[in-house]
Amino acid sequence: MTAAPRSLSEDIHTRPSLGEELLRVEGLKVHFPVRSTILRRQLGVVKAVDGIDLTLAAGETIGLVGESGCGKTTAGQAILRLIEPTAGRVVFRGSDITSLSGRAIRPLRREMQIVLQDPFSSLDPRMTVRSIIAEPLLVHGLGGNSRGRRRRVDELLELVGLRSELGSRFPHEFSGGQRQRIGIARALALNPQLLILDEPISALDVSIQAQIINLLEGLQAELSLAYLLIAHDLAVVKHICDRVAVMYLGKIVEAGTRDEIYETPTHPYTQALLSAVPIPDPSKRGDKQRILLEGDVPSPQDPPSGCRFRTRCWKAQPECSTEVPELADRGEHGHLNACLFPEMVERSS
Amino acid sequence: MDSQTTPTGEPLLSVRNLSTTFSTETGLVQAVRNVSWELYPGEILGVVGESGSGKSVTMASIMGVVPKPAGKVSGDSVMFEGRDLLKLPPREMRKIRGREITMIFQDPMTAFNPVKTIGHQIAEAIRVHDRRVSRKAARARSIELLASVGVPSPEARYSQFPHEYSGGMRQRAMIAMAIANGPKLIIADEPTTALDVTIQAQVLDVLKLIQAETGAATILITHDLGLISEMSDRVLVMYAGKVVESSDVFSVFGNPQHPYTLGLLASLPRIDTRLDSLLSIPGQPPSLTSPPPGCAFHPRCELSRGRSECWTAEPPLVQIAGPTDHTTACHFFTEMDTEAGRVSAMLGVDVRSKAES
Numbered sequence: 203m204t205a206a207p208r209s210l211s212e213d214i215h216t217r218p219s220l221g222e223e224l225l226r227v228e229g230l231k232v233h234f235p236v237r238s239t240i241l242r243r244q245l246g247v248v249k250a251v252d253g254i255d256l257t258l259a260a261g262e263t264i265g266l267v268g269e270s271g272c273g274k275t276t277a278g279q280a281i282l283r284l285i286e287p288t289a290g291r292v293v294f295r296g297s298d299i300t301s302l303s304g305r306a307i308r309p310l311r312r313e314m315q316i317v318l319q320d321p322f323s324s325l326d327p328r329m330t331v332r333s334i335i336a337e338p339l340l341v342h343g344l345g346g347n348s349r350g351r352r353r354r355v356d357e358l359l360e361l362v363g364l365r366s367e368l369g370s371r372f373p374h375e376f377s378g379g380q381r382q383r384i385g386i387a388r389a390l391a392l393n394p395q396l397l398i399l400d401e402p403i404s405a406l407d408v409s410i411q412a413q414i415i416n417l418l419e420g421l422q423a424e425l426s427l428a429y430l431l432i433a434h435d436l437a438v439v440k441h442i443c444d445r446v447a448v449m450y451l452g453k454i455v456e457a458g459t460r461d462e463i464y465e466t467p468t469h470p471y472t473q474a475l476l477s478a479v480p481i482p483d484p485s486k487r488g489d490k491q492r493i494l495l496e497g498d499v500p501s502p503q504d505p506p507s508g509c510r511f512r513t514r515c516w517k518a519q520p521e522c523s524t525e526v527p528e529l530a531d532r533g534e535h536g537h538l539n540a541c542l543f544p545e546m547v548e549r550s551s
Numbered sequence: 552m553d554s555q556t557t558p559t560g561e562p563l564l565s566v567r568n569l570s571t572t573f574s575t576e577t578g579l580v581q582a583v584r585n586v587s588w589e590l591y592p593g594e595i596l597g598v599v600g601e602s603g604s605g606k607s608v609t610m611a612s613i614m615g616v617v618p619k620p621a622g623k624v625s626g627d628s629v630m631f632e633g634r635d636l637l638k639l640p641p642r643e644m645r646k647i648r649g650r651e652i653t654m655i656f657q658d659p660m661t662a663f664n665p666v667k668t669i670g671h672q673i674a675e676a677i678r679v680h681d682r683r684v685s686r687k688a689a690r691a692r693s694i695e696l697l698a699s700v701g702v703p704s705p706e707a708r709y710s711q712f713p714h715e716y717s718g719g720m721r722q723r724a725m726i727a728m729a730i731a732n733g734p735k736l737i738i739a740d741e742p743t744t745a746l747d748v749t750i751q752a753q754v755l756d757v758l759k760l761i762q763a764e765t766g767a768a769t770i771l772i773t774h775d776l777g778l779i780s781e782m783s784d785r786v787l788v789m790y791a792g793k794v795v796e797s798s799d800v801f802s803v804f805g806n807p808q809h810p811y812t813l814g815l816l817a818s819l820p821r822i823d824t825r826l827d828s829l830l831s832i833p834g835q836p837p838s839l840t841s842p843p844p845g846c847a848f849h850p851r852c853e854l855s856r857g858r859s860e861c862w863t864a865e866p867p868l869v870q871i872a873g874p875t876d877h878t879t880a881c882h883f884f885t886e887m888d889t890e891a892g893r894v895s896a897m898l899g900v901d902v903r904s905k906a907e908s
Contacts, residue, residue: 269747377835407601408774409851412818412831419828434747441820441829464822478752480777481823482816483904484800487781494756495749498717 214295214313217395217426220261223295224396224428225281227256230290232273232280236503248503250276252452253290255529256430260395263422263429265439267475268449271499274432277449278398281430282314283307294396312342315389319401321381325373331384332369335359338391345391358387361424363417379410383417390421400432415442436479440464448472451502451510454529458537468535468544471511476549490549509542517543562589562630563736563768564613569626571605571612578840582608584792585626587868590736595762595769597783597800599776599815601836605792606772610738614652615644632735650680653729657741659721663713669721670694670709673728680732696727700757719750723757730765737762740772755782776819780804780904788812791837791847794868798877804904808871808879808887810854816902817894827899846882854883854890 218224232251235244251273258264266274279285281292283299292300299310315338318324325334335355339345345354356366362383373381382402389397402418403411419442422429433439439446440460447457448471456469467473474493481490495514500506509527512518521542529540571583583605590596600606611617612624613636629636631652636644656662663672673696674689684692690709697705700723713721722742729737742758743751759782762769771782779786779800786803788796788811796809807813817830834851837843843850849861860866860882868880881887895901 269749379835407836408776408815409601409818409832410835412820412829413833415820415829416831435820436748437820437822440822441826474749476822478748479822480755480775480781482776482780482804482819482821483823484780484804485904486823492752494752498719498750499747 214297214309218260218295220259220426222260223257224260224262225256225258225295225430226291226293227254227277227281228291228293230254230256230277230280230292231288232276232285233288246503249452249505250502251280251287252505254447254449254452254454256447256454256457258396258428258430260428261422261426262445263431263443265431265433265443265446266449267433267436267439267446269434269475269499271451271502272449273452273502274449275400278316278400278430278432282311282316282398284316308342312344312392313395314398315392315394315396316398316400317382317385317389317402320405321378321385322373322405324385325381327373330370330372331359331364331376334373334384335369335387335391338388342392354391355387358391361390361421362387377410378406379413382406382414386414386417386421390425393425394427396428396430398430398432401434402431403438404433404435411438418442436476448475451499451505453510453540454538455511455541456537456539457529462535462537465549466535466546467549468532468537468539468546469511469541470515470517473547509540511541519543560591563592563632564590565628565630566609566613567627567629569609569612569624569629571608571617571622571624573622575621575840580839581842582792582839583612584842586789586792586794588787588794588797590768590770592735592768593766594784595771595782597779597786598770598772598789599774599779599786600789601774603791603836603839604789605839606789607740608792609789610654610740610770610772614648614654614738615639615641616648646680649676650732651734652736652738653732653734655722655725655729655737655739655742657744659718659725660713662725663721665713668710668712669716669724670697670711673697673724673731676728676731692731693727696731697724699730700724700727700761701753702727717750718746719753722746722754726754726757726761730761730767733765734767736768736770738770738772741774742771743778744773744775758782776804776815788815791842792839793847793880794878795848795881796877796879797868799875801904802875802877806877806903807891808877808884809848809881810852810887810890811848813887813891813894813902814851814853817898819902821902824900826902828897830894830897846880854881854886858883 230251231253233247233249236246237244268274280287287300291298299307332355335358336351339351345351359366364383403414443460445459446463447454450471456472474495477493497514500513506513508523508525512522527540527542529538531538532544535546567587568585570585573580598606613629617624670693673693677689677692678684694705694709697708702708702723743754783800785799787794790811796812814832818832832851837847845862845864846866849855855861866880866882868878871877
C-alpha cells in the first residue's frame, strides 16, 4: 500500500460494451485481528476472506454463495473498499483500486453501488424517500440543481415501480418489498455499472421475493448492469446468475457457469449443499440422495490445515490435511474446483 | 411415500371456528379469522403462509399462550383428546403444555434461558411435570435425550450453557426438550429458518427420526414450500388469517385449487427445474386491521379478474369432489385447471407436482 495514488483513467464513466471485463479480484484477503479485552493484545486473526479470485464482465451476473460465516459479505464489502482488504488487488476496468486514497476512489464509487439485505435498517428512518434517493446525487454533485435532482428521483422511483407521490413519505410507511425497491433506487441514482447485491431478497416474504427478482432482472436488461449477487439461497442464485462461485470458510471451493455448478458439481461441499436444498415437489421426495454433512463449520479463527472442508468431508484422505488444494481446473470437468479428489456428479435439473 | 392420503379415525386435535384478535393502537388486528381444521394421530401437518398469515397465532391460541389482555381468543372449541382446550382452567392447561403438547421454536437462543445449563433446563422440564422423578434420574434421562437427538458427548454437553452450543446443536437440544415427556403433539414453528442449509438438513433428519420413533403428531409451521413438500403428510395453506386450501401434500402441490397456492408455486425459483421467468404475485399481503371484503386474496388474484363475487361474498372452505379430502376457499376453483395451464405456458414448465394422488 505504498504506491502513490494513481488517478483513474478518464474514460471510467463511459459504459463498457457487454462482455468486456469490468471487475477483476485477485488474491483478495480480509483478516480481522482478535484482541484481548483489556490490554488489546492480539490473540489471533479471523481469516474472513482468505485469497479469492473473481472476474466479472459488463452485463453479467455472478453469484457468490455459501453459508453464514463463509466470508461472502466481507468479500463484497472489501471489493467496494467499505472494509480495507488485507492483501490482494481489486481491479475495476483496468485500474487497481486497492491502493487509491479515499479522495481518489470517489469517482469510482459512482460506478459501484451496493444493495443491502435488511430494508429496515439500511434506510434512515428520519429522511423522506426522496431525500434518501437524492443523497448520492448530492454527495457526488450530480443531478444539477434541485429541480434536476427532483426529476431524476421521479425517474428512479418509476424505474423501480413506485409512484412518485410516494417520495415524500418516510421509510416506515412502506412494506419490506417497497423498502427494498427504495434501496435499489438509491443504488441506481448514480447510474452505476456494477451493483453488489448482498442478500437482497432474503428478508422478504415469499410472494414478494419474485417481484424483486423480476425487478432486478428487468433493470439489468434495461441498464446493462453487472451484478455480484451474494446469497445463501441456491435456488435464487440458480435463477439469476450466469456464473457461480461457492465459498467455504473464506475460500472459493468451486467456480463455473451456472450449468456446471448445478448440473455437474465436482466439489463435495457443493454437492452436499445442493443435495440439502428442499424441493417443493413431493413427487421428487425419493429421487435424490441427500448428503448429510457431519458437524458444524469450524471457526474461521482456527481453520483446519490443508483443505478447510476436510473435517466435514466424507472422502477426506490423509493428503487433505497437509496439502492446500488450489482453485484450479483439474481436467475433464471444464471448470474450477479446489478439491484433491474431485468427482463429477450428474444432477438432474 | 409412507403417508396415507386420507387420514382415518378420530382426530387428535380438532379446531372449530377459532378466531384470535389483538387490540392495538391502530385498531383491532384480526390475526386468525374463524379457522377450522383437524390433526390426526401420527401425521405431520404442514402449515404454510407468509408472515402475518396467522399461522403462529393459531398455534399460540391452541396452546393458550396468546398474550392477554391485548389478545382475545374465541371460537367454538379446540378439542384435544376429549378436552376443550379453550375452556380448560390455566392450572390444567399448564399440565398439558410441555407434556402432552410441546413446542419447538425458531430461535433456540431466545427460547432457552441463557444463565442455566442446557441439561438443567431439560431436566427441569421433566421434573416440572413429574415430581417423583429424582434429580439424578432426570439428569440421566436428559443425557439419554441429548444422545438420541445426536448431540455428541452428551455427558459433557449436559453442563454447558446455551451460548456454548452452535445453532444446529441448540435446535437439537430444543427437540430433546420437546420430546422429554413423551408428547402426543409437537408444534414446530419455523424450526430450521435460522439455520444454514446443511445444518437444516441435519436437524430435519433428527426431526423425522424422532417423529417416527415417538409417533407424535407434528405440526410444522413454515414459509418454505420446499420443507412442506419434503416433510408433511397433509398441508394447510393460510392467507390473511384464514385457511384457504388444505389437502394431502401430493394434491396441494399436484393439483392446487386456490390461486394463492398456485401463485406461490409460480413465484418460486427452483433448483430442480428451469423456469423461463418467475410470475410474481402482485401487491402485498393485506393489513389485518381491515382485511379486504369478500375473499381477502382478491386484490392480488389473477383468477378473479374483478368479478364482483370476489369482493362481495366471502368464499367458504368447500370440499372438492374427488378421492381425497381436498378443500379450498375460492369461488372459481373450477377454473383452476385452466388457470394452471395458462401459468405453465408463461413459465415454460408445469410447476405442479407430477404425481397426482
